[in-house]
Amino acid sequence: MIYLRLLFLVFFFGAYSLNAQNLRVNVFSQTKIGSLKVDALNGSYQLHSRNGYIADFTEGQSLSIYLNSSGKIHLSRNGEFLGLYDTLLMLQSSHLDYLNFKPRSKSSLKLKARQYEGDFEISSIRNSIAIVNIIFTESYLKGVLASEAGIRCAKEYYKVQAIISRTFAGNNKFKHSEEGFNLCDAVHCQAYFGRYQGESLDLTSGIKETYGQVLVDSNQNSFPTFFSANCGGQSAETDQVWNHLLPNYLSHNDTFCIHTRQANWEKYIPKKELLNFISKNYFFDVSKKKYRDLVFNFTQEGRKTFFIHPSYGIPLRDLRSAFKLRSTYFSCEPVGDKVLLRGRGFGHGIGLCQEGAMEMVRLGFDYKAILAFYFRGSKLSLIGTQINHW
Ligand SMILES: [Zn+2]
Ligand SMILES: [Zn+2]
Incomplete structure (x- = not known):
């Protein structure tokens, strides 16, 4: 008993x-x-x-x-x-x-x-x-890495992902505490679809060789770790995606991901649908040609937070979810009765850019250099040492 x-x-x-x-x-x-x-x-x-x-x-x-x-x-x-x-x-x-x-x-x-x-x-x-x-x-990390990064990455990449996912688990261990557990197995927390069944030694040694390592800031506070597939060449800031700004996430350029698989995308949307959406939800005046032209010719040289102009209050993240776009980093061009969206990147673009990091591995950078590039102001610490806010 x-x-x-x-x-x-x-x-x-x-x-x-x-x-x-x-x-x-x-x-x-x-x-x-x-x-x-x-x-x-x-x-x-x-x-x-x-x-x-x-x-x-x-x-x-x-x-x-x-x-x-x-x-x-x-x-x-x-x-x-x-x-x-x-x-x-x-x-x-x-x-x-x-x-x-x-x-x-x-x-x-x-x-x-x-x-x-x-x-x-x-x-x-x-x-x-x-x-x-x-x-x-x-052991949980093995399943997470296989689910989040797949089973064909290089060991150095698994080291990066292991540290990020380990840090994430520590930072979010109270996320579901009212329900009686720490984390769920979905992307809401981290994908975890069971024990790792593959035989890649790279995945398991990526975890072993970074045993207990997590990211903290210079004051030994826990460091929030986010990642997405491809940032499109410029990382996003947290308030472009969520409602709060995390000071460690200032936007920076990333030349490592601009020639990778998910660097670019295109999508056609009927002009009518786009106009309807912004007039209905944001009371944008689509009756005048000069305003419609603003919609059809919107461009982003660098990442923006709002469509057309902040004064219209149309967050790009709303367009992304309404039209199921790969990212918010796109420009428009009118083509007949449609608008052609040419976009960059895939995902929210905050934190680690997975394709950029894989390219850095290919070019010979080690996991510490990669983490320093994507998580500016972070340093490595060991679980077991004092970490604030854990
Ligand atoms: Zn969850
Ligand atoms: Zn990138």
Whole structure:
């Protein structure tokens, strides 16, 4: 019993201590799960409820989990009923053990199976099954890097991404604390689609060789780390995308990303649609030709925050989301009854430019030089040393 209480203390509070370096990550966070099958693929787990040990769950066995009509977790193993529970814990016997999760949504849609390592807490939240994966930060990072950067990058790039993602996890560990976990597995936090199954030593050594390293500012305050695919040759400032200005994110030029895959884009939009959108939402007067011409001939030599002129109050980020544009960094040109948008970059353009960083790696820059280029005013620190605001 004492052992169990201790376990709960570790689960609920350990995640918030930096030394424990355990994270609670809500997985399959984008779906309401109605039922779940779990296979023990490697090693063995112990199943516990809040009242104690239930059973072992070993390699080759399968669990079936669903919520009964009173919202309890109905648990069976290889067809044998094991009981009804409020919360179910699955505890790893060794850190190499992992499970395969095959959930179905509440509308019975089969979701793609994913493998996870670490421990799990399964509970019922708002009448669907919530899965929290309790995992060491460094193991979580493997899954994040594979999901966010893919599996074909160079080791030096993985080092950059590992430091950014590790810093992000520390900076955002209270983002979901009211819901009982640290981070979700979606882009809202960082994409994390399960344990890394590839064999690239570059990814794993990128994490190992930067073990515990995070970015801080000169006062040892945590440094916010953002990244996007391609900044279009000039990084954006945070108030161009969100509502607040972070002083460390002054715009700077980036010549490393201007000849890469996602450097440029084009999109045609019917003139009518664009005019309708800005007249309806911002009361822009489209009845006069001289105003329509301003719309059709808008240009950006350098990144702007507003369309046409700040006095009209039309944020470019609104156009980006309304017309699903790759970036806010575009210029217009009238072509018949359409407007041709010629844009640069992909994503919000703040912080690390992934394609620029990959090009820097190709040119021989090391991860420290890359981080210094994209996160100005930052320096490396180690988890475990005093970091303010963590
Ligand atoms: Zn989140
Ligand atoms: Zn860039």
